Amino acid sequence: MDDFTTTAMSVLITEVTKRATSAVLDRNWLPELEQGKRLLQQLLDSYAQEQFTSKYVTKILKIRTLHSPESDVYLNEIYTPLTLRASGDGGGDFELRVKDDKTIEHSGIVNIVGIAGQGKSTVMRKLFWEELKKSKRIPFFIELRKVETTIFEYLKETLKNIGIMASDDDISFLLQSKRIVLMLDGFDEIRLDYRPKILKEITDILNLRYQCPIITSSRPDTEICREVGVNSYTVQPLDVEDVCHLLIKLNANNKPVELVDLVRNNEYLQQTLVTPILVNLLFVSYPYLDSVPESVPDFYSKLFMTLFQRHDKIKNYTRERKSNYPDEKINDVFNSFCFNSLNKGDSDFTSRTLNKYITSSLDLETLDSSEPQLVWSDIIDITCLLQQDGYDRYLFLHKSIQEFHAAQFLADCRHERKVSIYSQILDKIDIDHKWDNVINFLSKVDENDFSEMFLIKKCQSIDLNHINTNKETVLSNAMSKILDNKYISISYNSDNGALMFNGRDYLQSFTFISTFNLIEKGNRNLIEEVEKPVEDSIRRLNEIMSGIDNSMKSEDLIEKILSISKDRVNSAMAGERKLEIPLEPFLQLLGFYDVLKKVVYSYLMSYYRGVYKPKARQLEVAERILDLEFRIS
Structure with missing residues (x-):
């Protein structure tokens, strides 16, 4: 980035930020929200304005990329418009091209969904900039992986860091003002055990209680993608x-x-x-x-060595190196580092944690580990796949870099270790999705062992290989796995006898079906046919309560609903209870359990014939060929 561009952008960002702040403050505020307005008025102070612009806005609009590894570039220098697709109120899909002067003005929660490397964070930053330019709301951009307590506390600390002192009440009134929008990036990067807490804060506190507009981003099939009332906007592939x-x-x-x-x-x-x-x-x-x-894996597989050796291919250039290991060994160390850190849930490092991981990787490769900093310094300085981001903070250029090289590590493991690691991933893959993109890469870079040690084993874990000879047992076990710990949430008002649907668990979430889809299609997208019996049962419940369906009296339905409900929670409203009902008896009550059973059987047979059987046959043929090739004569 040249000096002229830096100066010009700095002036532009300052002017846009000042104009947005003034415009938002000049709008009509409800008298009861005046306290929130006074908080924002602190931005008119010259010091707070400068801090907000330089420490916050500018930082969000600067990006370090692979093609510019040694200096930041502004978003507008590299951004190309991306397209989002969403479902409209009338049921049809519509597309939004995220470009200049385009914002998302939805008043609820919008979740931008995209696969690895699809530009979710970049789109979020673009929307942040366009919100500022539009000057109707002040956007606050938060990377969710950095939130250690609550989003509320993180926002409070962010304001404090730019010189704005705020009490909890101040922030509460600001959130209610509809004069700000929260942009919460990377829901999928939150620790798995921490996600329910953050999701509840997003849906129940920030949006439901404060009615604050929220835009989030996530990879597909995280908890927020399945949340009722969250509108998903899916990033479309580049043309x-x-x-x-x-x-x-x-x-x-x-x-x-x-x-x-x-x-x-x-x-x-x-x-x-x-x-x-x-x-x-x-x-x-x-x-x-x-x-x-x-192929996509071919891109990643060539990347490390290409970048590590690129200076060697430039005539008369002598590359400076701090470590003295062969290039291939550095590549192996990087693969090990990526696997180990991904397994521990780390993608954000300090020099201390880098030393720890690289030392472990050097030991694994039986290399001298006395100076690990020389190795990670070479990786950062030469490949730029790992980059410094501020003082003593290091990040992968992109999460998919870590995931591919973790997959490559497993692909290169000796047989015994590989069997063990695949087995451990199998035990967790239904509920722990951090391995999803690794699995996608492994299906290409380790095709035969992946098929034998993962795909076949996963199918056998539900006895899919016996579905032709033991149909009822296989189907019964599959139904139990699908419906286990799955609930529908209903509000019941004892004063007027009203039942109201609040939300439900998706049958495929955290089950073998979700993982089967990942293996076959590379994603965990829901299969509509599997979810339809639940949707139909909810529709029938509503029709019985409204008198459209006369097959059961509404009072009889209420009595039976109450008899199968669990974990009743008192509502804040008088006379209202929130009921959690297990899905299995709910489906049986509404007459859709057998319908679901037929759908699941059809799905299992389709997977058996289309995925399991061809792959099992392919492995059998390969085994016979190997037996012939290596038979001792």
Whole structure:
């Protein structure tokens, strides 16, 4: 970033921030929310304004990228518009192109959903900037992985850091004012055991109690994606024009534009380059590649060594190194480091934790581990796949970098260790989704062992291999796994006899079906046919209560609902109780249990025939070939 750009952007950000603050304060505020307005008025102070602009807004709008590893770039220098798709109120889908002057003005909770590397955080930062420019609301951007207590406390601490002193009441009134919007980035990066607490704060406290507009982001199939009342906006894959536009943006240093022509004339590349991270990886590594990558895993597999050796390919350039290990060994150490840190749930490091992880990885590779800092310094300085972000804080360029190299570590493990690790992942994969993208990579880079040690074993864990000979037992066990600990939430008002649906658990969440989808399709997207019997049972409940369905009296339905409900919780409203009802008896009561059973059987047979059987047959053939090849004569 040159000095002129830095100065120009600094002036622009300052002016936009001042204008937004003044405009929001000039709007009509309800008298009872005046305390929240007084909090924002502190931003008119010159010191607070400067701190807000330099320490907060500017930091959000600056990005460190692979193509600019040694200096920050402003968002607008590299951003190319991305498209979000959502369901409209009338049931049809609509698309939103996130570009200049576009914001999401939804008053509830919007969740931006995207796969690894699809640009969720970048879209959030773009929306942050456009909110400021629009000057109707002040946006507050929070990376959820940094929240250690509550979002409320984190916001309070953020304001304190820019010189704004606020009490809890001040912030409560500000949240209720509808003059701010919370942008909560990376729900999937919250620790699994901490997510329920944060989700409850987002839905019940921040949005329901304070009615504060919220925009979140997440990978697919996290808890917030399934929450009732949360509107999902899905990031769409890049098309060829998006790819070319991004490449031109990245071409600020006048690198050869031949890459754009290559993409336009290569249909396979167009099908592969569906996320911004892949376009960035191609742009940076292309000048040093011996061949164009042929798949997504091929992009990642070439990346480390290409970047680590790129200076060697520049004529008359002598690369400076701090460590003296062979390049391949450094690559192995990086793979081990990625697996170990991912397994521990770490993606944010200090020099101390880097030393710990790299020492462990060097020991594993039987290398001298007395100076681990030399190794991680080389990884940071040469590859830029791990980057410094402020004082003594280091991050992966992108989460998918850690995930791919973790997969590569497992693929390279000796047989006994690999069997053990696959088995441990299998035990947790239904409920712990941190391995999802690793599984996607393993299905490509470790295809045979992945099929034998993971895919086949997962199918056998529910006895899918016996479905033709023991149908009823297999189906009964599958139904138990699907319905175990699944509830529907209903409010019952004893004063007027009203029943109201509040929410429900999804059948496929944290079950083998979700994992089966991951194995087959690379995602955990819900299968509508499996969820439909539950939706139909809720519809029938509403029809009985409204008198449309006369097959059961409403008072009889209420009596039976009360008899099967569990964990009754008193509501804040007089005469109202919130009922938690196990889904299995609920479906039986409304007549949809057998319907679900047929749907599950159909799904299991389809998976058996389409996934399990072909893969099992393929492994049998491979085993016979190996027996013939290595038979001693």
